[in-house]
Amino acid sequence: MKWPSDRIALSAPKSFGMYEKSVRLYPQCASMIHLEVGRPDFDTPAHIKQATKDALDAGRVHYGEFAGETDLREVIAQRMNQVNQIPVTAQEVLVTNGLTHASFAVMLAAIDPGDEVILLEPYYPQVINKIQLAGGVVVTVPLNAAGGFSIDVQALEAAITPRTRMICLVNPNNPTGRVYSRAELEGLARVAIQHDLLVCSDEVYERIVFDGAQHISIASLPGMAERTFSLFAFTKAYAMDGWRMGWVVAAPRFMPALMKITMNDVSHVNTFIQAGGVAALMGDQAPVQAMVDEDRRRRDMVCQQLNAMPGVRCTVPTSTIYAWADIRGTGHTSQALADLLLERVQVVVESGAFYGPAGEGYIRICFGGESYERLHEAMQRMATVIT
Numbered sequence: 001m002k003w004p005s006d007r008i009a010l011s012a013p014k015s016f017g018m019y020e021k022s023v024r025l026y027p028q029c030a031s032m033i034h035l036e037v038g039r040p041d042f043d044t045p046a047h048i049k050q051a052t053k054d055a056l057d058a059g060r061v062h063y064g065e066f067a068g069e070t071d072l073r074e075v076i077a078q079r080m081n082q083v084n085q086i087p088v089t090a091q092e093v094l095v096t097n098g099l100t101h102a103s104f105a106v107m108l109a110a111i112d113p114g115d116e117v118i119l120l121e122p123y124y125p126q127v128i129n130k131i132q133l134a135g136g137v138v139v140t141v142p143l144n145a146a147g148g149f150s151i152d153v154q155a156l157e158a159a160i161t162p163r164t165r166m167i168c169l170v171n172p173n174n175p176t177g178r179v180y181s182r183a184e185l186e187g188l189a190r191v192a193i194q195h196d197l198l199v200c201s202d203e204v205y206e207r208i209v210f211d212g213a214q215h216i217s218i219a220s221l222p223g224m225a226e227r228t229f230s231l232f233a234f235t236k237a238y239a240m241d242g243w244r245m246g247w248v249v250a251a252p253r254f255m256p257a258l259m260k261i262t263m264n265d266v267s268h269v270n271t272f273i274q275a276g277g278v279a280a281l282m283g284d285q286a287p288v289q290a291m292v293d294e295d296r297r298r299r300d301m302v303c304q305q306l307n308a309m310p311g312v313r314c315t316v317p318t319s320t321i322y323a324w325a326d327i328r329g330t331g332h333t334s335q336a337l338a339d340l341l342l343e344r345v346q347v348v349v350e351s352g353a354f355y356g357p358a359g360e361g362y363i364r365i366c367f368g369g370e371s372y373e374r375l376h377e378a379m380q381r382m383a384t385v386i387t
């Protein structure tokens with residue numbers, strides 16, 4: 001008997017990064033400060049919880065619709081049209097168990113064995129396994145580091161072969177914190193249209209933008225809605241990471257495949273939490289703004305402290321909950337510095353190389369998962385190591 005299958009074995013993750021290492025090396029360390037995990041530390045807004053409790057009490061505890069409850073899909077479609085300028089109806093919305101489930105369904109639906117899928121590097125590593133499980137081949141194209149990790153359209157075009165099937169985009173970007181400009185997205189769109197490629201656009205951070213930065217959904221550009229899977233989640237903006245709820249919108253031709261996959265793996269998303277999803281999108285948005293304001297306050301302090309450390313340069317990100325700090329001036333490699341911070345002061349940051357070789361020379365620090373005070377403490381500890 002052959003087990004596990006070659007495909008599963010091949011795609012087994014090499015590492016879960018610094019989180020795994022920190023808990024393995026220091027299992028009981030109460031003073032450890034985790035800045036490597038991208039988890040909001042806020043509570044889910046009360047009106048979202050209340051709507052979910054009400055749905056439970058009202059008996060919404062049975063099987064629901066495979067694609068997601070109609071009321072939620074309609075609200076999502078409305079939001080997609082009005083805010084993101086993506087022209088869809090509720091029939092082109094699939095409610096998923098977070099963005100993770102959405103991207104897995106997309107890869108299985110769109111990728112045939114041997115198809116090449118382009119990731120812009122530094123990339124969000126969790127997508128790699130999904131591509132490989134679908135039988136796809138990962139091809140990486142570095143972002144333009146000198147241009148603040150902007151999209152290098154020429155490099156992108158040079159990577160295209162007859163087997164290229166899809167380009168993956170994370171916008172706003174994790175780990176760099178960049179919000180791609182219209183010009184960059186138009187460049188990518190031109191390449192996708194010219195070579196008849198699909199685009200998988202992860203927009204989980206769309207709501208966490210600062211300083212007037214404008215997030216644009218690539219599916220809103222001419223000719224793109226028909227070839228783009230647009231992926232969203234309640235996870236970050238509404239502090240609902242444990243709820244596991246998101247959605248994907250795609251052109252009608254993709255819906256049967258997406259439905260077939262999701263019906264077979266999860267049937268559908270938990271019925272009563274979808275009432276919380278409606279409340280999140282339709283209800284008071286002030287809590288979202290309050291969280292974003294606090295993230296901005298934390299960001300400012302963290303970036304200012306990082307820039308005061310010798311050899312560290314950190315461009316202030318206009319989105320996400322991550323500071324992407326250039327540490328080349330410290331003389332350490334990314335992993336060596338992450339290890340040193342863990343060993344010496346129990347501050348856990350992610351090595352930039354975790355996001356692909358193009359991330360070497362950087363570390364990623366999450367400023368959205370700890371209080372201002374704990375973040376300040378972490379920065380002070382880091383400053384005793386980076387001298």
Ligand SMILES: Cc1ncc(COP(=O)(O)O)c(C=O)c1O
Nearest residue numbers: 038098099100124174204233235
């Ligand atoms: C870029 C990106 N995509 C997807 C996810 C996962 O989202 P979800 O928890 O909704 O599956 C994350 C979480 O950190 C992320 O940073």
